[in-house]
Amino acid sequence: MQTPQLDQTNLSPLAFQTIYTDDDQLLLQGHLSGETITNQTLEHPIFEQCIFENMMLTDNNFYRAEVSDVIFKNCDLSNCQFEKAGFYRVQLINCKLVGTTFDKAFIKEVQFDQCNLNLANLNEAKLTKVTFQASRLTEINCMETALKQVKFTQSDLNNADFTNTNLRQLDLSTCQFRALRVQPFDIRGCHVNAEQALYFANQFLELRID
Numbered sequence: 001m002q003t004p005q006l007d008q009t010n011l012s013p014l015a016f017q018t019i020y021t022d023d024d025q026l027l028l029q030g031h032l033s034g035e036t037i038t039n040q041t042l043e044h045p046i047f048e049q050c051i052f053e054n055m056m057l058t059d060n061n062f063y064r065a066e067v068s069d070v071i072f073k074n075c076d077l078s079n080c081q082f083e084k085a086g087f088y089r090v091q092l093i094n095c096k097l098v099g100t101t102f103d104k105a106f107i108k109e110v111q112f113d114q115c116n117l118n119l120a121n122l123n124e125a126k127l128t129k130v131t132f133q134a135s136r137l138t139e140i141n142c143m144e145t146a147l148k149q150v151k152f153t154q155s156d157l158n159n160a161d162f163t164n165t166n167l168r169q170l171d172l173s174t175c176q177f178r179a180l181r182v183q184p185f186d187i188r189g190c191h192v193n194a195e196q197a198l199y200f201a202n203q204f205l206e207l208r209i210d
Contacts, residue, residue, distance in 0.1 A: 038059050
């Protein structure tokens with residue numbers, strides 16, 4: 001997996017408001033920090049080679065955003081709309097994304113590290129080389145989502161909805177959940193631990209195991 005391609009030592013301080021004066025709605029090669037930006041609507045904004053740190057970015061509509069070679073650190077992006085967005089070589093570290101929507105987005109070489117994605121939506125999205133590390137993903141919606149080389153590690157997936165999403169070759173063995181919404185054919189070839197295997201046996205085979 002490629003990490004964001006940016007030279008952090010050469011980034012200049014940048015204010016989010018500069019995106020409104022750029023004809024292409026572009027934020028390029030900047031370090032944004034400590035701002036509060038909420039309830040904004042920007043169609044097809046472009047964030048490229050930037051660091052967003054300690055930013056409050058809640059309830060914004062960034063429809064069809066292009067986000068490439070970007071790091072989000074200690075940011076709150078809860079309830080943002082990234083429908084049909086493109087994320088390429090992005091790191092999100094200790095970020096809050098509760099209720100954030102990535103429906104029909106294309107997400108490639110992206111790392112979610114210690115993030116809170118409870119109630120997030122990734123329906124019909126395409127995820128390639130994406131990792132979720134030590135993150136909270138309870139009640140996320142990943143229906144009809146394409147997963148390729150995706151890793152969930154030490155994350156909470158309780159009540160996540162993977163209906164009509166192929167989990168073949170996915171490793172959930174280090175994750176925790178009391179319930180998972182899947183169809184029996186969705187979990188064929190999925191790697192699970194013994195406790196999870198008992199859960200699926202009871203869920204789909206109606207077996208009683210003493």
